Amino acid sequence: MKKLVVKVTEVEALSPLVKRFRFEDPKGAALPVFSGGAHITVEMPEGETIRRNSYSLISDPYDGSAYEIAVRREDMGRGGSRYMHTRVQVGDEITISAPANLFQLDLRARKHILIAGGIGITPFLSQLRQLDMEQKPFELHYAARSRAEAAGLKLLPEAAHIHVHISEEGARMDLGAILDGQPLGTHVYTCGPDGLIKAVADQAARLGWPKTAVHSEAFIAPPPGEPFEVVVRSSGQTITVKADQSLLEALEAAKVEIDYSCRGGACGRCQTHVTACDGRIEHNDHWLSEDERAEQKTIMPCMSRFKGARLELDL
Amino acid sequence: MPKTVFSPSIDSRPTYPGLVSQGAVPGIMVADDAGAAALIDLATSDASVMDRAHVLLIGGAETTATRLGNLTPKALHSAPDLEAAAPLFDSLLLDARMGTQLYLAGSEGLIGFATARATAAGLPLDAIQSEHRGPIGRRMKCVHCKGITEDVLTDPFTCSHCGLTLFVRDHFSRRLGVFQGVCVDAETPGDIPETVEIRA
Numbered sequence: 315m316k317k318l319v320v321k322v323t324e325v326e327a328l329s330p331l332v333k334r335f336r337f338e339d340p341k342g343a344a345l346p347v348f349s350g351g352a353h354i355t356v357e358m359p360e361g362e363t364i365r366r367n368s369y370s371l372i373s374d375p376y377d378g379s380a381y382e383i384a385v386r387r388e389d390m391g392r393g394g395s396r397y398m399h400t401r402v403q404v405g406d407e408i409t410i411s412a413p414a415n416l417f418q419l420d421l422r423a424r425k426h427i428l429i430a431g432g433i434g435i436t437p438f439l440s441q442l443r444q445l446d447m448e449q450k451p452f453e454l455h456y457a458a459r460s461r462a463e464a465a466g467l468k469l470l471p472e473a474a475h476i477h478v479h480i481s482e483e484g485a486r487m488d489l490g491a492i493l494d495g496q497p498l499g500t501h502v503y504t505c506g507p508d509g510l511i512k513a514v515a516d517q518a519a520r521l522g523w524p525k526t527a528v529h530s531e532a533f534i535a536p537p538p539g540e541p542f543e544v545v546v547r548s549s550g551q552t553i554t555v556k557a558d559q560s561l562l563e564a565l566e567a568a569k570v571e572i573d574y575s576c577r578g579g580a581c582g583r584c585q586t587h588v589t590a591c592d593g594r595i596e597h598n599d600h601w602l603s604e605d606e607r608a609e610q611k612t613i614m615p616c617m618s619r620f621k622g623a624r625l626e627l628d629l
Numbered sequence: 630m631p632k633t634v635f636s637p638s639i640d641s642r643p644t645y646p647g648l649v650s651q652g653a654v655p656g657i658m659v660a661d662d663a664g665a666a667a668l669i670d671l672a673t674s675d676a677s678v679m680d681r682a683h684v685l686l687i688g689g690a691e692t693t694a695t696r697l698g699n700l701t702p703k704a705l706h707s708a709p710d711l712e713a714a715a716p717l718f719d720s721l722l723l724d725a726r727m728g729t730q731l732y733l734a735g736s737e738g739l740i741g742f743a744t745a746r747a748t749a750a751g752l753p754l755d756a757i758q759s760e761h762r763g764p765i766g767r768r769m770k771c772v773h774c775k776g777i778t779e780d781v782l783t784d785p786f787t788c789s790h791c792g793l794t795l796f797v798r799d800h801f802s803r804r805l806g807v808f809q810g811v812c813v814d815a816e817t818p819g820d821i822p823e824t825v826e827i828r829a
Contacts (some may be wrong), residue, residue, distance in 0.1 A: 424751030498725040499751015522654050522728030524756035 316412040317357075318345065320381070322404050329383060332433065332465035333399055334372070337381045338409060340514060344378035350441030351365070351417035351503075352533070354381060355577055357409040358397045363559065363567050367394040367535050368577050370505075371413060372439035376447060381410070384465060386433040392538045392558045416581050417505070417531040419444065424499030426452040427492065429514055431506025434464035437531060438505065442476075457487045483554060489517040504530040532600055534578055536560035539596065539619045545626040546570055547589050555581070561615040570629055574614065579617035586627050588613050593622010632667070633761040635829045642799040645740060645761040648732050648811045652674035655729040656682035657721050658702070659714070659743045662689045664735025665697055665765025671732065672700040679703070682732075683721055687714050687739060711742045718743065722750040733759040738768035738779055741806030748803065765829050771795055777807055783824050794821050807819040 324336035339345055348371060360363040373382035385398045402408065417437050420427060426445060428438045435456050445452045453475045458464035460482040470476055479487040493502065493514075502523070504514040511530040518528045538558045544565075545552050555564040562584055565572050575583040579599030588595070588611050597607045599614035606612055613620075613627070632647055648671045656678065662667050665686060672679050679702040686694055686707045698705050708714035731747055733740045740759045747757055766780030776790025784797035788810065795810030802809065814820050 422748065422751060422753075493727070496727045497751075498722055498727060498729055500727050501751075522651065522730070523755045526753040526755045527727070 317414060317456070319407055322402055322406045322408060322409055323380065325402065325404055328465035328468050329463055331463070332386045333383055334382060334384050335398070335402065337408070337410065338379065338616050345381055347378050347411055348375045348413035349415050350375050350419055350444035351437045352413040352415035353437070353576065354383065354413050355411040356383070356398070357399070358394055360393070360397060363563060365392065365394050365397065365563060366577055370436035370440070372436050374443045375440050376443070381413070382471070384433070384469070388535065391535050392560065394535055398454070411570070414575055416576055417529070419503070420501050420529070421448070423501035423527070424451070425497055426450060427471035427496065427500060427502040428452060428454040429487070429502065429504045429506070429510070430454070430466065431510040432457070432463070433465065434506030434510070436505070438503070439466070439469055442503050449572065453477065455487055455492055457481065457506070489513055493517050493521055493523070501527045501529060505532070508532055531580065536577070536617045537598055540621065542620045543627070544620065545590070546623065546629045547626050548629060555619070560617065561619065562615070565615060565629070572629065574616060577616045579614050584614060584616050586613055586615055586629060587611065588625065590624055591622070591629045592624040593620060595620055595625070615629045633656065633829055635761070638799040641801045642664060643737070643741065643801055645759040647760045648734060650678040651730045653677035653680040655725060656732060657725060657729060658684045658732040658734070659687065659718065659739065660684070660689070660691050660733070661687050661735035661739050661763065663698065664739065664760070665689055667692045667734035667760040667814050668697060668732070685714055687711060687735070689738050691824060711739060713747065718746060722747060722752070728825070731757045733757065735762055736764060736780070737761060741768055741801070745804060745806030747779050751810070755815065765827065767797065767827065768807050769795065769797060769810040770805060771810050773812055778810070782827060784827050785821060785824060786810070797827055805807060
């Protein structure tokens with residue numbers, strides 16, 4: 315995976331829990347441009363482990379002068395977002411991956427509807443710049459609990475087709491009203507909590523929308539959990555996955571070669587064959603099907619954990 | 630005439646699994662004379678499918694129009710050929726809302742033409758149903774002069790625009806709704822294989 319070293323040039327609190335970071339090339343060179351909805355993976359070295367989290371880019375996709383991300387602090391998480399909030403300062407140099415996109419706009423669409431819940435606003439911030447640039451019709455619906463928590467407000471332009479729904483103010487999002495009567499060729503994109511993604515998919519299905527017009531992204535940081543052990547089949551090596559570590563991070567720390575991209579259970583790149591499983595895999599990804607989960611023959615190390623006597627991976 | 634079954638080919642080659650009613654939802658149906666039989670079968674399986682359907686009959690006989698009218702669709706339109714039908718079809722797509730079903734029945738040329746216009750209007754392929762009925766003539770594009778020859782029944786065939794002898798490929802352009810025809814004797818001019826009828 316192509317990596318870039320960038321300098322932190324701005325850190326701004328957008329809300330009590332969300333900070334915006336701006337990264338530029340240390341020598342002022344242009345960074346690769348990207349497409350709306352793309353993300354980067356940020357490396358966070360701490361002691362002997364390197365934690366890597368993926369964050370959606372929120373800046374203009376056509377602007378190579380900088381990348382910007384917005385990070386919500388998750389105090390119950392493995393510590394990645396806490397690292398970003400407490401350790402990263404203006405002037406620091408950090409390592410990131412080149413942008414990759416698992417949540418592109420389908421540019422064959424006649425119209426785009428973007429639906430964001432909470433911090434799920436982030437991929438749409440770059441997409442709406444792309445849609446503006448391409449002069450494609452769209453509407454954006456942003457739902458948040460309260461105005462104070464709605465970090466996206468500071469980053470959204472004021473426009474008639476940008477709608478903010480603050481539930482505390484009684485302005486709840488009405489998905490039926492949003493999706494009903496849209497012109498043929500409309501695509502809908504949702505990013506936010508699983509409940510919102512499912513509600514949009516259900517509403518679209520009720521209205522007879524084709525499945526390929528309904529898109530979502532729910533990549534989240536891997537959850538912490540109980541420590542467990544994993545055996546690498548080729549070497550017989552046993553590796554302990556700590557409570558605040560993902561299986562992928564533990565494998566990387568033990569210098570086991572494994573491919574990855576999103577690190578959030580969405581892209582499928584790190585899918586690994588399970589050669590022995592005496593116990594239960596806790597599948598936390600959005601990649602495997604229900605049948606594949608039940609079989610316990612494959613695992614997504616970026617997100618999933620294990621409880622039981624023995625887990626052996628084909629690595 | 631029953632639904633045509635085509636032999637398996639490359640992924641690019643479109644397949645036409647057949648029409649299945651999605652119920653009394655808004656619909657746009659496009660058929661030629663042979664394809665009209667598929668719409669009649671569809672309405673026989675579920676009469677309500679016609680309640681909110683615009684039917685567009687292309688080059689159909691008077692009797693076919695009468696039979697389709699008897700299914701009492703929301704509206705029945707007729708046009709002599711695909712080009713003449715295009716403005717009306719485009720305006721139906723423009724006015725339609727998400728949840729509208731598109732049903733196409735008849736020749737490969739009709740299905741390809743309508744699918745290309747519908748996807749250009751933003752409709753995803755999984756909202757389009759199709760069923761092949763009637764002759765297996767293909768709508769072929771000459772990759773050299775870009776001219777389109779309708780209802781090609783032999784391989785090779787002569788491009789109706791530039792006169793080159795073209796090999797009938799299964800390679801299909803979804804954007805244009807045509808199969809690609811490639812010069813058969815480009816390297817050894819005059820060395821033309823025997824002309825055979827194309828098969829399903």
